[in-house]
Amino acid sequence: DVKVTQSSRYLVKRTGEKVFLECVQDMDHENMFWYRQDPGLGLRLIYFSYDVKMKEKGDIPEGYSVSREKKERFSLILESASTNQTSMYLCASSPTSGGSYEQYFGPGTRLTVT
Amino acid sequence: AQSVSQHNHHVILSEAASLELGCNYSYGGTVNLFWYVQYPGQHLQLLLKYFSGDPLVKGIKGFEAEFIKSKFSFNLRKPSVQWSDTAEYFCAVNARRTGGFKTIFGAGTRLFVKA
Numbered sequence: 326d327v328k329v330t331q332s333s334r335y336l337v338k339r340t341g342e343k344v345f346l347e348c349v350q351d352m353d354h355e356n357m358f359w360y361r362q363d364p365g366l367g368l369r370l371i372y373f374s375y376d377v378k379m380k381e382k383g384d385i386p387e388g389y390s391v392s393r394e395k396k397e398r399f400s401l402i403l404e405s406a407s408t409n410q411t412s413m414y415l416c417a418s419s420p421t422s423g424g425s426y427e428q429y430f431g432p433g434t435r436l437t438v439t
Numbered sequence: 440a441q442s443v444s445q446h447n448h449h450v451i452l453s454e455a456a457s458l459e460l461g462c463n464y465s466y467g468g469t470v471n472l473f474w475y476v477q478y479p480g481q482h483l484q485l486l487l488k489y490f491s492g493d494p495l496v497k498g499i500k501g502f503e504a505e506f507i508k509s510k511f512s513f514n515l516r517k518p519s520v521q522w523s524d525t526a527e528y529f530c531a532v533n534a535r536r537t538g539g540f541k542t543i544f545g546a547g548t549r550l551f552v553k554a
Contacts, residue, residue: 329482360544365448367529367546368483415483426471426533426540430483 328352329431331416337437344403346434348416355421357399358428359383359391362413374399375421406438441466443532445545452520453553460515460548462530471533472513474504475544478526486528489513500524522554 332347350357356375360368360383370383372391380391388410392400399418403410413435417428446461464470474486487498494506504515513530530545 358542365546367443367445368544370542417483426542427473427485427488428531428542429485430475432482 329416329418329429331414331431331434333434334432335435335437337439338403338406339439340407342403342406342438344406344436344438346401346403346414346416346436348399348401348418348431349397350399350416350418350429351397352418352420352429353396354418354429355396356419357393358417358419359389359399359401360415360417361385362415362433368415371401403436406436408438410436411438412436441532441534441541441543443530443543443545445528445530445548447548448546449549449551451551451553454522455519456552458515458517458520458524458550460528460530460550462513462515462545464511464513464530464532464543466511466532466534468534472504472506473531473533473542474498474502474513474515475529475531476526477529483529486515520550520552522552524550525552526550 329350358373359371374380374393390402413433415433416431419428442465444463472489475483476486477483489496489506497503502517527547527549529547533542
């Protein structure tokens with residue numbers, strides 16, 4: 326079974342803090358994604374990566390950056406957290422081979438910025 | 440711009456009722472289609488997927504979906520829901536394009552099944 330893990334289930338941070346969200350997958354998938362999930366808005370793509378050290382902006386990259394130094398790990402960074410970044414953050418991975426593009430999700434990190 | 444529209448944000452049904460959740464997308468090229476489900480407190484997980492072939496796709500737990508290309512639709516159905524189907528359901532479209540792909544999710548439909 327594909328396993329995608331996220332470093333924290335719940336985080337509470339203060340406005341202006343730098344926040345790191347870590348994601349690790351154990352299936353050697355090329356592609357990794359960060360989404361935020363908000364009620365009524367579904368999943369919105371923040372950034373994705375299709376290879377080590379490669380990253381692409383998604384639909385809402387402002388206020389976020391990412392890092393992918395190793396294939397299995399994809400980090401999301403909030404340089405200066407703001408209250409409007411309070412949300413559920415989901416990490417996902419998918420293979421490129423096979424053409425399925427099915428994504429496998431982690432449990433999510435619920436981030437509260439006060 | 441590509442988009443995915445789910446017709447209902449909240450659905451409340453009694454057990455044994457039939458379910459149909461609508462999903463429409465806007466993209467004229469080749470697509471892969473998915474329904475994901477998120478049970479309370481659990482990961483988002485794949486319910487079913489369509490790539491090609493038979494447009495009627497069967498997934499886990501008795502769910503099925505029908506791809507109607509002419510209507511750009513991929514509606515999810517279940518003939519008789521159970522209390523354990525209470526969850527949030529997301530339709531997703533993976534648009535294959537030259538040089539890559541992009542997956543777009545709908546806003547989700549929260550289903551509550553009354554026991």
